[in-house]
Amino acid sequence: MTTPRIVLFGATGFTGRLTAEALVTGGARPLLAGRDPEKLAGLAESLGGGLPTAVADVSRPESVRRIVAPGDVLVSTVGPFLRWGEAAVTAATEAGAVYLDSTGEPTFIKRIFQRYGPAAAARGSALITAFGYDYVPGNLAASLALRKAGPEAARVDIGYFVRGDMARRSSAGTRASALGMVLEPMYGFREGRITREHGRTRPFAVDGRRRQGLSMGASEHFTLPPVHQGLREVNVYLGWLGGLTRAAGVVARATPVLAALPGVRRATEALADRVLRSGTRTPPPGSGISSQTIAEAYDGGGRLLASVRLDGGDPYDFTARVLAWAATTALADGVRGAGALGPVDAFGLDGLLQGCATAGLAPRDAR
Structure with missing residues (x-):
């Protein structure tokens, strides 16, 4: 052995x-x-x-x-x-x-x-x-917030934010994966079950500023409800796009229509392959890049019970x-x-x- x-x-x-x-x-x-x-x-x-x-x-x-x-x-x-x-x-x-x-x-x-x-x-x-x-910080922040909130918690919202030039830092694999996700259906957790959703946005307060996040499917939708039996809603938002978040939400809502067009998936895969083939450069070290993850737990009436913020460096x-x-x-x-x-x-x-x-x-x- x-x-x-x-x-x-x-x-x-x-x-x-x-x-x-x-x-x-x-x-x-x-x-x-x-x-x-x-x-x-x-x-x-x-x-x-x-x-x-x-x-x-x-x-x-x-x-x-x-x-x-x-x-x-x-x-x-x-x-x-x-x-x-x-x-x-x-x-x-x-x-x-x-x-x-x-x-x-x-x-x-x-x-x-x-x-x-x-x-x-x-x-x-x-x-x-x-x-x-993706997506350990949100799991940790939400679990800490839910522990603090106690049994009244019925909803948790999680926001991921980055400061710095992540576009320059992103690898070819990340860009190819992002292209692969463009036409995939997104999901959330609402009314106690996994549901389809596209393009929701909401603001978070980050360092004294309101920053928008775009809803995304993530592991938190599957991992948090079994542990916290009172949870009826789990929302995960990515806030990497800055001022383009709302526009990205509009595009996301059109995903079902775009995905049904002939040849679109094949074209997207071909573009992803091209990105991977061209991705020979090594992204520069993430100096000046930092991350913030926020989790907010609410009761069934929408009252904020607890919030937790995690600070980190380069993702x-x-x-x-x-x-x-x-x-x-x-x-x-x-x-x-x-x-x-x-x-x-x-x-x-x-x-x-x-x-x-x-x-x-x-x-x-x-x-």
Whole structure:
């Protein structure tokens, strides 16, 4: 029987490299996996040498299954996940491993909870999706706000905001994933169930300013209601677009019509492929970039009960560090439960709070 290990799939990509560096800095020795043996060897050498590598390609799912064994922790940074993510999920499920990924794609997150989760639970595997800036901060902030609010809480609103030039910082994988999401249906959690929705916006007070957020499907819609039985509504808003948020909301409301037009999906996929092929540059370090995540808990009448704000740094750096923390923690101590799990489910609220602090995310002001 082999000793359980951390397997980092997609190690030579942008997020994968950052995660590999964070793992090694924390004392881990992950198996670096990807499709290019030369790039893998170069990465292993740049990290001090001696790290094991393995060739695995989503176009050959058996090659991904071969690198995962029972008890392993598989970290996948291979995106766009809607197109390429299934091989890693299946490999982890069949092996009875712990699975973590860095996706922010709403449709893929929904599939993890609704399609893949039951099979993973039956095999004793844990699937922990969207374990990065998308959407760990919101899970943490909302859980803290709901704990403070108590049993009266019936609704929670979560807003994600960034200061700095994230357009310049974004990787090719992020841009391709965003293109893939343009035509996908969004969802929310209202009246105690997952519902379709498109293009809602609302303002949040951030640093004394009103900043708009655009509603998005996220993991919080699936992870928060089972833990907080009184919740009837969960809303997640992304505020990265600044003054373009309202216009983006109008476009989002037209998504069902656009998606039905002949050839639109094929054209969008072709554009995403072009973005990936041209994405050879390394995004510059996120100096001057910071993040703010706000959660507000309300009672059934709309009265604000509690709010929590988390401040952090560069979202990519946070993603790499929190993935590294989760992988090493899961390898050493396991996770709480099987099937599709949220961050709090897997590590406990206080444990997640501590882990996020090590990754540079901490509460600032709460009421």
